[in-house]
Amino acid sequence: MTDFISQLAALAGIDTLMQASFRGVEFDCLATRDTLARTTVNYAYPYRDGATVEDQGLNPVNFRITAFLWGRDWKQQLKSLITAFKASGPGELIHPVYGSIPRAQFLEAGIEKQAETMDGVTVELVFIESGEEQALFAAASADQSAQSITSTGNSLLDSAASAFSTAMSDLRALENGVERINTIVAEGEYVLDNVSEEIQSAAASVSNLLDTPAALVSDLKSLVSTFSDTLTLTGSGVTSGWQQATRLAQHVVSYPAKYVQNRSVTTITKPFRLPLSQVTAVRDSDTQLVTRTVRLVAVSELAEVAATILQNESTTPSLTSTQIEQVTNSVRTVIVDALTDQRTALQTAETLARASGLTSDGRVHATIITHLQTLALTLQRQAAALIQQRPPLITRTVTRRCNLHLLAFDWYTDASRAGELLRLNPSLGNPNDIQPGMTLYAYAK
Known part of the structure; x- marks a missing residue:
């Protein structure tokens, strides 16, 4: 009956229906009912009439709309409207009275079909007006995550340089310490020379590692960063670029051990009385020191490259969710290896100090461990947020x-x-x- 009246009204030029839309899907309205309410708290006291009312702000505006879908295509209209309702999050509601409401959250729809209305259906709709997200509770953007990883990586390298310099200073006070320092410097220069040759860079080490041991960290970071800047980390080149970055990181970590193998030197696992000046030898602990240091540089660079890839993925998707997980897991695997190195070094230092009746200062190792854990967590959250933005x-x-x-x-x-x-x-x-x-x-x- 309503359908027949509406058609007669349309033929007579009488506009009895109001126009509205949600997410671009238009529909006609028979009536609207909007509710505005404020949240209040009443403070009442015994034996005292009345109460003190505290106003705590306006509640979200509640919109109730009676939509009427009619005509021979009313079923198709209903399907289009239901599709718009199934989309998550707020959308634009064109209200027949207030006009555009940019952020209207759909709550419910009651579909009523009566036998007397042949080509039409009534839909009771409920919306509330959604406000803007507060920055305090909003998820960190991809840019913010990348900046956080870069900042944490720089702090990690500072701690790594400090730990390496402290270890070299402690060696100077030991018997045959000069020979051990020379061997460690030779290992460090071997790493820098091979990395420079692998990436075909003319920027070889210009620092004297004997005078400034911390330059091993800064020079190596400069080399690997120069290589990373040449990689394509967006579009179709992401997979190839990531493989090159991980391959270089693996080589960087392996170079200290290769130095020992290529020089055919004697590896010392226990102290002995012969002065090192009489033999070509290197201690396991010294090689582990260099490996531990260059591994932290590799971790820092891989984390930054992965963060850049995820940042680019938020604007120009080129990887699947599985590939994003693989990139993240690759970095986390390297971080776990670095954590194992640091914890082993910390336990070794505590054991040696305890044997000498001293207390070990493990603050540098603890700081490095904290930075590594922060890198892993930040990267995991960035990847999870990126995956959750995509449909299942x-x-x-x-x-x-x-x-x-x-x-x-x-x-x-x-x-x-x-x-x-x-x-x-x-x-x-x-x-x-x-x-x-x-x-x-x-x-x-």
């Missing part, structure tokens, strides 16, 4: 012969997402010949 990854079955562009249009009504499907299915043989029955990975929406 599911498997879908192809129902007709087509190519990826047609398939993207069938599934998302957007042919430009063909590249996304190709990225999610790297093993796909021919993207121009998709056969019925094939199962492909795709985002849920």
Whole structure:
């Protein structure tokens, strides 16, 4: 009956229905009812009339709209409206009275179909006005996470340089300490020379590690950063760039041990009485010191490269969720190795100090461990936030012969997402010949 009256009113030029829309889906309204309320707290006291009322602010405005979908295509109108309701988060509501409400959160819809209304349905809608997110509780952006990782990495390198310099200073007071220092310096220079040769950089070490041992950290960081700046960390070059970065990090960590092997020197695991000046020898503890130091440089650089990749992914996606996990797990594996090194060094120092009746100062190692844990946590949160921004990854079955562009249009009504499907299915043989029955990975929406 309402449908018939509305049609007669339209023919007569009488506008009995109000126009509204949500997320761009238009619909007609029969009535609106909006509620404004304030939150108050009443303070009442025994044997005293009345109460003191404290105003704590305006509640979100509640919008109740009676929508009326009519005409021969009312079912299609209803489907479009339900699709808009299923989207998460607030959307723009065009209210028939107030106009545009940019952030309206849909709450519920009651669909009422009566037998007497042949080509129409009534939908009772409820919205509330959503405010802007507060910065205090908002998740850190990709840029903020990348900056935090860079800052933590710099602090880690400062602590690594301090620990290396302190260890070298302690060696000077030991018997045959000068020979051990010379060996450690030779190992450090070997690392710098090989890294410079591998990345084909003319910026060889210009610092004297004998005078400034901490220069091992700064010079090595400069070399690996120069190499990272040449990598493509966005688009189709992300995978190749990341593989090159991880390969260089692995080589950096392996160079101290290769120095011992290539020089065919004697490795000393226990002290002996012969002066080191009479033999070509290196202690395990000295090689571990160099390895531990260069590993921290590799960790810092890999974390920064991974953070840059994740930062780029937030604007120009090129990796799947699985690949993002792989990048994050690769860095966390290197961090775990560095943590193991630091904890072993801390325990060794405590054991030696206890044997001498002294107390070990483990503050530098503890600081390095804290920085490593912070790097791992920050990177994990950045990756998790990036993955959560994307729709769930599911498997879908192809129902007709087509190519990826047609398939993207069938599934998302957007042919430009063909590249996304190709990225999610790297093993796909021919993207121009998709056969019925094939199962492909795709985002849920």
